[in-house]
Amino acid sequence: MAEKKVILKIKRQSSPGQPAHWEEFSLRWRPSMNIIICLRDIAENPVTRDGKKTTPVSYDSNCLEEVCGSCAMVINGKVKMACSALVDQLTQPITIEPMTKFPIVRDLAVNRQFMFDSLQRVKAWIPIDGTYSLGEGPRVAPEIQEKGYPLSRCMTCGLCLEVCPQVNSGNNFVGAAIISQVRLFNMHPTGAMHAKERIRALQGEGGIEECANVQNCVQACPKAIPLTESIAEVNREAWKQSLVGWLLG
Ligand code: FES
Incomplete structure (x- = not known):
């Protein structure tokens, strides 16, 4: 049986002045995965869906239990906390973008x-x-x-x-x-x-x-x-x- 996958499309931007671009990733599905786990998987093996080596995605997170407020990002068009956004409750491919009302730092990290x-x-x-x-x-x-x-x-x-x-x-x-x-x-x-x-x-x-x-x-x-x-x-x-x-x- 084919291994279950999680497909993510992430908006990347290396620094504030640079143009943004999208990268797609295919990850191994596990039960109870949230978006932070996906981003950690990418950090462990930063390779795009079509096999190109890339850099780990930058993002903020800390408590991982929806208390610190640092992991907000736009997931499938809706702004959410990444640590409580469960993969199984999201339609795939899952799109992830930074919030738009704050200056961008890099990728999904913004300055609040x-x-x-x-x-x-x-x-x-x-x-x-x-x-x-x-x-x-x-x-x-x-x-x-x-x-x-x-x-x-x-x-x-x-x-x-x-x-x-x-x-x-x-x-x-x-x-x-x-x-x-x-x-x-x-x-x-x-x-x-x-x-x-x-x-x-x-x-x-x-x-x-x-x-x-x-x-x-x-x-x-x-x-x-x-x-x-x-x-x-x-x-x-x-x-x-x-x-x-x-x-x-
Ligand atoms: S990591 Fe603290 S709210 Fe998500």
Whole structure:
């Protein structure tokens, strides 16, 4: 009986300025293979389907359990996490491309620095320490914990930016993940100290007003984060803050 194969078509690009091209690979199928296993197989024996020697495919991955957010790529036309994309659930030949909304580094590896800069822009952290002990912080009520936990599952993978038409070369929209982190840190009793600053950071260029309510983000999120709920809530807060600022002159 002929050995079962996995056929992959991968978009390759050796560096940002170089033209992209496709390479096809034929791999030995094993049960429970995911896309990262396929990429590792290619790294072990970088030979194309028609027998030409090539280079291993560059990509990012780390945790291999859909937690770190580094392995996002476009698989069969849909952006997914490669470590949880199972070969048996994908139609062959499986096409793999890098995400399009981030600068390319090489092959499937992209630079998501824009997201980390945006997290910095909105102060997506809770100040817990100073040059001296700040003492115990306030307790987080169970209802806040329950509301915050799903938001804390964000892994900055970039899927929500990839599917958002508002994230494009014409603007600097920070995207749904960042807005949702503002909601998370503003609901924390210690994080609330910087709530106004975070909202203010979203009122400028590339902020929450750029959202066109297309709602692709919530469909694409691999962690099922209620992103549209976050956008609505942060938007309300932004309006309230603007109104109060206007009334107080
Ligand atoms: S390797 Fe960490 S999310 Fe896929």
